[in-house]
Structure formats: structure tokens, C-alpha cells
Amino acid sequence: MAPITDTVAVAPPANRTGAHPAWVGLRRLLAHPAGLVAFIVVLGLVACALFAPWIAPYDPVKIAPRIRFQGPSWEHWLGTDQLGRDVLSRVIYGTGVALKVALSGTLAALLIGATLGIVGGLSRGSVDGALLLLCDAMRSLPLILFALAIVAIYGPSLATLIAIIAFSMAPGYFRVVRNQVLVLRSMDFVAASQSMGASLPRIALTHLVPNLLGPIIVLIAMDIPAVIGIESGLSFLGQGIQPPDPSWGSMLSDGYSFIRQAPHLAIAAGLPVIVSTVAFTFLGEALRDVLDPKSSRGRG
Amino acid sequence: MTAIVDLRDVSITYAGAHGPVPAVRGVTLALERGRILGLVGESGSGKSSLVSAMLALLPKSASVQGRIVLDGRDLYSLGEHERRALRGREMATVSQDPFTALNPVVRIGTQLVEFQHALPNLTKPEKLRRAGAMLERVGIADPATRLNQYPHQLSGGLRQRVAIAGALLVSPKLLIADEPTTALDATTEMEVIELIRDMRGEVDGSIVLVTHDMGVVGRLCDDVAVLYAGELVESGPVDDVLNRPRHPYTRALLACDPARIDTPSRHLPTVPGTVPSPTALPAGCIFAARCQDVMALCHEVKPLLSAAGASRVACLRVSAP
16 A cells, blocks of 8 residues: 555644543533532632641641630631640641542552452453452451551551551452453454554553543542541541641541530531531532433533 | 465364364465455354454464465464564454444544554654544545544444544555444445445455345455355355355355345245254255255265366355266
8 A cells, every 4th residue: 555645634632523521521510510519619628738838827736725725716717726726727737638648548549459450350360360359358357447457567657547548448449440341341442452453551551541530530539538537537546647737537536535625626627527528429429420421411 | 366365274163161163164265465355154154253263363262273374474373472463564454333343432533543553663643644644535524623533423434434444554464344334224334335445455455354245245345255154165256156156055145135136025035944053063065954955965975165167166066966
């Protein structure tokens, strides 16, 4: 065949006919009522996390013994705690801690789980069987017991916390990715690219990963509340974020101790846990509706 | 004339749960440069196995005997790595269903670039430009827009054109089209057949068209090979085979082509009976149980492929009348 010399002007991605799916998805998400509210709340949480030093009115770890256990006032909107620290500032800084743990833990879990899922789904056979067994064994461990055991060995720290989250969440990603790969590998376009001589890694990158993004994004949004729960739970038990760093869980634990003298402490620490959990859950469900091609909102 | 594909006494055996299953037996067939071969047979005739064997994409449970020579190289004496290098360089495929053959979440342009992964010394923009030019050649208007679109934005006929463009991009020596029109409606089918006929010049070798539609064979192919229950029963130039079918099975298949029915009828002709299972083959002719012209001898003696006119036929009525 003669070499192709004709030139065709290739336009940059034109939104007129082929908008990037991420934009289409975002537009649909914002048209989803619960999705819109959840998206705004999550954006607010992210802003709190990123701009805590500028938003927070006080230093979150500065102790002021004279103003201990103050109720909400104009100076301290959410009052002060047992050491006189400003609760609002601690809540704002706690957002950063919570999201940092949630995001890095979830991403680590995703990386481990998705990689093993692709390996398992493509190799099948004994490798897949061994991974499945490992995954089921991990899932059968009671999470808090497992976490406490790990903390007992390695000591409480941010890194330990992230590692615990990564290992306890990875099996979920492994399951989803592996099953998705099993479905995808029987698709014609995978066979077609095999018949064009594509290697397995090439097929994984060009065909599997783009098809896996949708379910993974939903899973991440659904998992983040659980991870925030784990962080708060471990911090509540004193095994997570260590004082004086602000964490919703440890603040809740402090507030619990003084619930008769100063109930505002427990309420101020509990509300952000509830709000963020609900927001991420709704965001996940909205994303699932939006990204599911079979849903009624299918094509926008 | 040199043969692009030369199948010599090719047999394919699958390891079944109850012993080996000989799905294809003793097929000898040569495909010359520049010709289109129609591989015809009903379900279970072994045509898909044969095509997979040409691509060296049979499952691990299958074993191939005989030789498959692609442009002078014995496919099964090469290593797995070299065979994979041949796919996408010298062999390309167009699959049956254009609705599933393209990845739904990847842009057409990206997929067409990806099809060219085996071509050396080309940058991504060059590959994209080639893809656009090829889309234009296969009759797609406004290729620049199409490259940015996703498969669901295209109709079935357009998608099959994209798939054909993808296969042609690598200038294959062997293009295998596995029932490329089965999933399309009649009008689109005609267009795709026209397209393959127009594009045959782009293939620096041969095209194998797998089909069970004799009408498609007549419109598109130069040669035809009729498979029945894993054996070649008749092969030859299309004019000869379609006008002077010698094997009763070929005749029966032609009788089933609705386009050849002259008098209107409410009855669609079929070939009575079923294909014998490869694990329980009859002693004599494999078609004897369904044959209209069966002789007593047919149940005992296995007919061999022998020359008859320009064709080769495996029938006792032809070889030993």
C-alpha cells in the first residue's frame, strides 16, 4: 500500500461533538439535586482543609488555661475546650487531618487493590485464586481489632493510620477491579486488540483502565466516609492522631469526657464527622447515578 | 503468483473433558496474493477455529498439526513473541460486531492510534494523521470530528468502517474479516461489502472473509472454500463453485440462499439434519447422513479432495462415479 500522504487537519478536542466525559459527568452531577448539595459541601470541606491557616481564627494548639470550657461566644464561635483551645479552629484543622488520612489511605488502597485486581483478572488460575483467598482473609478480620493490633506493634502515627486504611480497604478495590476485568476481557474490543498483536500490559492500559475509572470513582466516594469513620474511631480510642494535633475523633473523645460540664465540645466534634460522612455518601450515590449508563439520566 | 497463506494438512484438536475433539481435520488450502477468499460453513464447521489458527490465537487447550505458512514463514515454528509481532504488522482483523469491537470509553482517534502500535518510527501526531486520512478513504466524512468522537456517537455502519480503517492502517498482508456484515442491516451490509471491495487495493496481500452467506461470497470473493464439520469439502474460484457446485453440501447451501429463490414461497429452504459431532464422526463421507444423492458406498469410503474442473471437491460422485 502506498504511504498515506494526505493530511487531515485534526482539531483539538471539540466540545461540540465530543466533550470530554469528565466534563459531561460533572455537568450531570451538578444537575443531580443531592449531588449538587453534596458537591458543594465536599468543596467546602476541601477548602477548609487547604486553607485552614487562613480560615481558622486561632492557633488550634495554643493553650489558654484562663478561658477553659467556655461556651460559644463572639470571640470563640464554638467555645473553648478543657485546655482553653479554640474549638472552631480545631475543627477546621481537623478537616485537613481527616481528609489527608481519607485521601491518602483510599489512594493507597486503590493502588494496591486495583493493581492486584488487574493482575488477578488477567492471569486467572492459581495467582487469581491466591489473591482471592488473601482478599477474603483480609475482609474477614474485624477492622478495629486488626487496627488496634497494628497500632500496638508499630505505635500510633499518621503513617500507621494510612497503612491500616490502605490494607483494610484494598480488598474492596481488588474485588471490584478483578470482576470488572473478568467482564472486560471477554469483550470484543479486547479480542480485537489481541488480534492486532497488543500485549497484556498494553491492553490493560488502553482498554481496561478507562473502563474501570467509573466504578472506581464511585467506590472512592463511597469509601471516604468509612475511612473518616476509621480515623475518628481510632483517634477516639486514642490510637489514631496523637495530641496535640487536632482530630475530630480525639476531640470527640475529649468532649465525651466532659459531656456534663461542656456538651458543646462533643457536639462540635461530632457534627463535622456526620456532615462529611453524609456528604461523601450522597456524592458517591449521585456519581453512581450519573456514571451508570443504564440509569435514566444516562445520556446528557 | 505466491501464496500469502498456505495451509498444509492443518488439523486443530481441542482437549475436551471426554478426550480430544478434532474440530478441524486435514485442511489444505492456499491463498494467493491479491485475492479474496470466502470461508464458508455453518456453525460448528470449524471456520472460526481455522481463522484463530491463522492468527495463532487459539486457546491453550487447542493443538495444531500441519503447517500454516504466512508469506514464507511457518507460523507455528515461530516463538510466541514473534507470532505476536506478526499480528498487527502483517495480519489484521475486522470483527463481527462493530458495536462491541470498539472500546466504548475511548475516543475513535485514540483507538486508531493504538491499532498502529506495532508500526515503528511514527509519532503520535503522525499516527493520528494517518488515522484521519484512512477514515476519509473508507468514506467517512469529516474525519477530524470523528476522531474526537466516542463509538456510541457513530452508527453501526460507520463503526464498521472505523474498524476496517483500523485494520487497513497497518497495511496487512493478511486481512481477516470474521462475518463483518452479520450484525448490520441489509443496506449497511451492501455498503460494507462495497467498501471491502474498494479497499482490496489497500491490502498488500489477501483477504479472508468468513461468512455463511453465499450471496456475500458471490459479490465479493475470488475464491471460496466450503467447510463442513471441520473438513474442506469444496474449494475453487467463485465463478466455478457458485455456477457449477459439485459437492452436494455446496448445492444445499446455495439452495438456501434466499436471493437465489425464483418462485415466491412461504417456505425457507434449509439443509435437513445436523452437523455430526467431531467426537462421533461417521466412517465414510461426513456429509452422507444429510446428503440427497447418497450412495451405499458413501457410508463406507471416505472421499478425498480431488480436482474437478478448476475446483477441488471431496465427493465420491465426483471422484468415483
